[in-house]
Amino acid sequence: MTKRLWIDTVGCQMNVLDSELVVAALRRQGWQMAQSPADADAVFYNTCSVRQHAEDKVYSALGRVRAEKAKRPELVVGVLGCMAQKDQELVRKRAPWVDLVVGPGQLHRVPALIDGVLAGSGPMIEVSLDRAAGSRESVARSFESYDPDRDPEMRPTPFQAFVRTQTGCDKFCAFCVVPRVRGPEQARPPAAILAEARKLVDEGCREITLIGQTVNSYRWSEEGRTTRLSDLLVDLDAIDGLDRIRFVTNYPRDMTDDLIHAVRDLPKVCHYLHVPAQHGSDDVLKRMKRGYTIGEYLEMHGRLMEAIPHAAVTSDFIVGFCGETDDEFGLMLDLVQNLRFKNSFIFKYSPRPGTKAFQRQPDDVPEAVKKERHRLLLEAQTEASLSGNVAMVGTRQKVLVEGISRRDEKQLTRDGLDGSSETDLQLSGRTMCDRIVVFDAPQRLIGRIVDVDILAAGPWAVSGTLALEGSPQEPALDEPLVHSIAMPTPSGKQAGHANPA
Ligand code: SAH
Ligand code: F3S
Numbered sequence: 001m002t003k004r005l006w007i008d009t010v011g012c013q014m015n016v017l018d019s020e021l022v023v024a025a026l027r028r029q030g031w032q033m034a035q036s037p038a039d040a041d042a043v044f045y046n047t048c049s050v051r052q053h054a055e056d057k058v059y060s061a062l063g064r065v066r067a068e069k070a071k072r073p074e075l076v077v078g079v080l081g082c083m084a085q086k087d088q089e090l091v092r093k094r095a096p097w098v099d100l101v102v103g104p105g106q107l108h109r110v111p112a113l114i115d116g117v118l119a120g121s122g123p124m125i126e127v128s129l130d131r132a133a134g135s136r137e138s139v140a141r142s143f144e145s146y147d148p149d150r151d152p153e154m155r156p157t158p159f160q161a162f163v164r165t166q167t168g169c170d171k172f173c174a175f176c177v178v179p180r181v182r183g184p185e186q187a188r189p190p191a192a193i194l195a196e197a198r199k200l201v202d203e204g205c206r207e208i209t210l211i212g213q214t215v216n217s218y219r220w221s222e223e224g225r226t227t228r229l230s231d232l233l234v235d236l237d238a239i240d241g242l243d244r245i246r247f248v249t250n251y252p253r254d255m256t257d258d259l260i261h262a263v264r265d266l267p268k269v270c271h272y273l274h275v276p277a278q279h280g281s282d283d284v285l286k287r288m289k290r291g292y293t294i295g296e297y298l299e300m301h302g303r304l305m306e307a308i309p310h311a312a313v314t315s316d317f318i319v320g321f322c323g324e325t326d327d328e329f330g331l332m333l334d335l336v337q338n339l340r341f342k343n344s345f346i347f348k349y350s351p352r353p354g355t356k357a358f359q360r361q362p363d364d365v366p367e368a369v370k371k372e373r374h375r376l377l378l379e380a381q382t383e384a385s386l387s388g389n390v391a392m393v394g395t396r397q398k399v400l401v402e403g404i405s406r407r408d409e410k411q412l413t414r415d416g417l418d419g420s421s422e423t424d425l426q427l428s429g430r431t432m433c434d435r436i437v438v439f440d441a442p443q444r445l446i447g448r449i450v451d452v453d454i455l456a457a458g459p460w461a462v463s464g465t466l467a468l469e470g471s472p473q474e475p476a477l478d479e480p481l482v483h484s485i486a487m488p489t490p491s492g493k494q495a496g497h498a499n500p501a
Pocket of ligand 2: 170171173176177178214251
């Protein structure tokens with residue numbers, strides 16, 4: 001009988017990709033997706049350890065699945081990813097009904113492990129012994145044999161996919177648990193990355209997002225030749241059928257001119273650069289061990305804006321890091337007001353066991369202060385985002401249509417609105433600069449690149465109207481669509497969308 005899997009993914013794009021790969025591997029063994037934990041033979045949580053909150057969410061989800069497991073002891077409960085690696089046996093101490101604990105470096109073992117559990121092996125824990133465990137070659141082999149098998153239904157959309165350039169991180173920022181749970185930085189060979197991209201394009205992908213913890217640190221040396229991210233972009237840009245290339249996350253110090261020029265010159269590369277600054281004070285950056293000063297960040301930002309004046313730059317910030325004073329926070333506020341990022345992800349500092357900050361610097365900013373600084377920084381960023389969006393009003397933008405907007409998706413599920421492909425619905429897509437655009441159009445345009453005239457702006461999105469004359473490189477609007485798009489599942493849970501942790 002067919003077995004059914006339900007998987008919940010929290011955290012970053014890496015986790016979304018990992019979940020896709022786990023599902024692809026299990027499908028090859030005949031598994032199908034379940035609609036809910038109640039109708040599943042296995043329930044997996046692909047987890048994140050970056051902040052305490054992300055872990056708390058998983059432990060409460062595990063609490064909720066406990067009753068189901070008590071009713072059906074044969075249900076396999078699995079904890080995958082970063083929290084599995086970080087907590088190891090502790091997961092089973094806190095939730096003894098968990099059958100499988102699998103770290104991010106061992107996910108290719110999930111099909112064999114689940115078979116073991118179903119055959120009565122008892123609980124299995126499979127994690128890396130330490131950060132350096134296994135030779136680089138053996139890790140690279142498992143990872144290579146694994147990434148190319150993909151699952152279109154688990155992607156953000158059938159025409160957008162993530163491709164990994166490297167695993168792990170060697171930067172060791174004082175607050176960050178990633179180098180510990182994801183291991184050392186290891187690049188994939190360029191040929192493997194390009195082959196995977198070509199395969200995805202053959203399957204109908206139009207947009208590829210390269211992902212790495214510090215994607216712009218990518219380097220691969222072979223026979224005296226070094227391939228950098230800029231070289232990869234040149235080769236990807238030449239793939240017929242691919243329309244858009246993006247890459248995240250960038251480390252400020254590795255934003256070299258060759259990369260900036262590649263972004264400027266290659267027509268398919270989006271002018272969207274996520275380059276987290278993390279803070280606006282040199283003293284805090286030093287305590288965070290980020291490895292650059294604000295002067296250096298500003299120099300990088302200046303080079304970027306000079307080369308690509310309309311580029312959208314985005315950032316991450318941590319408020320309330322150990323010892324953060326009012327003055328230091330003020331410098332971060334200034335940075336956000338001055339650089340006018342397209343948007344920023346703002347986090348309250350969460351001490352993570354195993355990190356340098358956790359060992360050596362007290363988490364001494366009170367929660368109420370963190371909360372207030374978070375509010376103030378978000379307010380400044382929202383104002384900057386809004387003014388950036390307002391500047392788009394009156395322009396015509398090329399938009400990759402990603403799906404039905406959240407508003408109409410809700411209405412469709414609630415009112416059973418006519419979902420035929422000809423009915424106008426509010427659709428949502430993105431510009432080359434990663435700005436979200438909503439507009440009314442028939443659903444059959446999902447997966448296409450269309451021209452939209454921008455009429456109004458809010459802080460999170462702009463709205464507009466479909467331009468009548470289609471974009472020159474696009475087929476006429478009445479041509480049949482290549483992709484048939486499945487409606488997003490009502491829960492969105494197993495559709496591969498990560499819940500922001
Ligand atoms: N290079 C990674 C960073 C992973 S963590 C990437 O792909 O984005 C994502 C963001 O979480 C970081 O940029 C940082 O702003 C935030 N973060 C990391 N550790 C944190 C902590 N201990 N507390 C609060 N925020 C944290
Ligand atoms: Fe984390 Fe810093 Fe690497 S934020 S992922 S240690 S670059």
